[in-house]
Amino acid sequence: MEESCCGEALIPLASDYMAGALPAVMxxxxxxxxxxxxxxxxxxYCESARAKIRAACACPDAAVHFLVGGTQTxxxxxxxxxxxxxxxxAADTGHIAGHEAGAVEASGHKVLILQGSRGKIAAExxxxxxxxxxxxxxxxxxxQPGMVYISQPTEYGTLYSLEELTALSAVCRRRGxxxxxxxxxxxxxxxxxxxxxxxxxxxxxxxxxxxxxxxxGALFGEAVVVPDSARLPCFFTTIKQHGAxxxxxxxxxxxxxxxxxxxxxxxxGRTGVQAADRIRSFLAEKGFEQLLVNGTNQVxxxxxxxxxxxxxxxxxxxxxxxxxxxxxxxRLVTSWASSAQDIDRLLAVLDSLR
Numbered sequence: 482m483e484e485s486c487c488g489e490a491l492i493p494l495a496s497d498y499m500a501g502a503l504p505a506v507m508x509x510x511x512x513x514x515x516x517x518x519x520x521x522x523x524x525x526y527c528e529s530a531r532a533k534i535r536a537a538c539a540c541p542d543a544a545v546h547f548l549v550g551g552t553q554t555x556x557x558x559x560x561x562x563x564x565x566x567x568x569x570x571a572a573d574t575g576h577i578a579g580h581e582a583g584a585v586e587a588s589g590h591k592v593l594i595l596q597g598s599r600g601k602i603a604a605e606x607x608x609x610x611x612x613x614x615x616x617x618x619x620x621x622x623x624x625q626p627g628m629v630y631i632s633q634p635t636e637y638g639t640l641y642s643l644e645e646l647t648a649l650s651a652v653c654r655r656r657g658x659x660x661x662x663x664x665x666x667x668x669x670x671x672x673x674x675x676x677x678x679x680x681x682x683x684x685x686x687x688x689x690x691x692x693x694x695x696x697x698g699a700l701f702g703e704a705v706v707v708p709d710s711a712r713l714p715c716f717f718t719t720i721k722q723h724g725a726x727x728x729x730x731x732x733x734x735x736x737x738x739x740x741x742x743x744x745x746x747x748x749x750g751r752t753g754v755q756a757a758d759r760i761r762s763f764l765a766e767k768g769f770e771q772l773l774v775n776g777t778n779q780v781x782x783x784x785x786x787x788x789x790x791x792x793x794x795x796x797x798x799x800x801x802x803x804x805x806x807x808x809x810x811x812r813l814v815t816s817w818a819s820s821a822q823d824i825d826r827l828l829a830v831l832d833s834l835r
Contacts (some may be wrong), residue, residue: 491797492827493818497666497778498816499797503749504737509739510700518731522547532702533741534692534803539681544710545700546717547733548725550781551665552693554703557723559628561713562659562689563590567627569661570607574636575793576663591624595785599773600635604648611656627663629653632663633678634670634691638779641773643677650686655747659688659712668697668750668776668817675776684708694733698740698749698817702733719822749817753778756815756824763828767835772801780813788834795830 493499499508518524531545548554555577560567568591571578577585578592584590595602595610614620631649634640641649643721653660662683670676683690684706694702699788707713720726727733740746764771764782771780783804784792789811792798801810813827 487556488561492823492830493797494796494813494815494823494827495751495799496814497674497679497696497816500816503698503740503745503817505701505745506736509735513735519649520728520730521726522730522734524731526731530704530734530738530741533732533738533785534706537680537704537741538684538708540684540708541690541705542710543684543714544716546705546707546720547727547730547737548705548720549701549703549727549733551663551693551703552581552584552701553723553725554705555581556588557720557725558584558661558689558691558705559590559630560588560723561716563627563660565589566625568593568624569628569630570602570610570626570633571630572593572600572602574600576636576665577630586711592626593626599639601639601641601793602631602649603645604652606655607649607650617835622747626658628659628661628767630663631776632665633683634775634777635690637773637781638775638777639773640673640676640776641678643682646678646682646686646733660686661732662690664689664691665693665703666696668746669753669778670750671747672750672754673776689721692737694736694740696816697746699736702736750778752817753815753819756771756819759824760813760815760827763831767832769831772804778815780815781813782813783808784811791834792830796827
């Protein structure tokens, strides 16, 4: 474990995948370790997980596919949805635009940037962009828009409301573009008191979305949900082409089978949200500046640069962006593994920075 300058372990708030997995998931993996099962997601554990996810999404006919990581999932789904001459519309702060090393572009598809507002894009904005594109007499020379990408929650931890998602879905369907939602941190969205979008809503309003596991209590893994399986024909083969088909597929399905047994998936997210709420309440009470306030598991703290260095010596967190010439935004990320003791330690560190 990384240590501070004083030899004490840094408080782990750099991301929500720093710890391994929820104890129940690890116990299930260990208990079934020596079982021999068919490969490539054709085992009984994957089938059980698919049935539980379909039930949670109120979408009995959905196709459910298990992949290993978020970037891999985004690149595979986007390549499967698009024709060779098409690109994907996304917010400038979208994960595929800035944090995936050009994985989408590497598959031959351009990310078409829209200016986001706190990480989100609006239905009217997408519609206006498309209207201008189709009105351009030279658009045949340009990358064609083929789909829209969002994430729930966004890179800023903000949430699409049901009203916003419904409007965005309506524009996409009127324009004939699939809507895809990245759910890498979906457990924290579902657990937030600010959220009014359910899994069933996502299945009804999106053409494809994924349920994140890596950041939400699984050791690794993401579950892609395709409400209309005909939307991605031969997707199993597409996954294989992208090197994304895990031979020991039961390791993925088994984890989601456990996460969707009872309330485990959302309860893990709730732990992260409650920890972040404690931090946000403390910051507000003590007069710290926050870049924005969301209801999920990311906290964006504004500090003088000298104070940032003091924080980094005791807390594993990350620089986010410049606020101005003298201040930076630091991101603190809680998770299903955040303990009360870790948050107590963090608040003591923050109190010393005042």
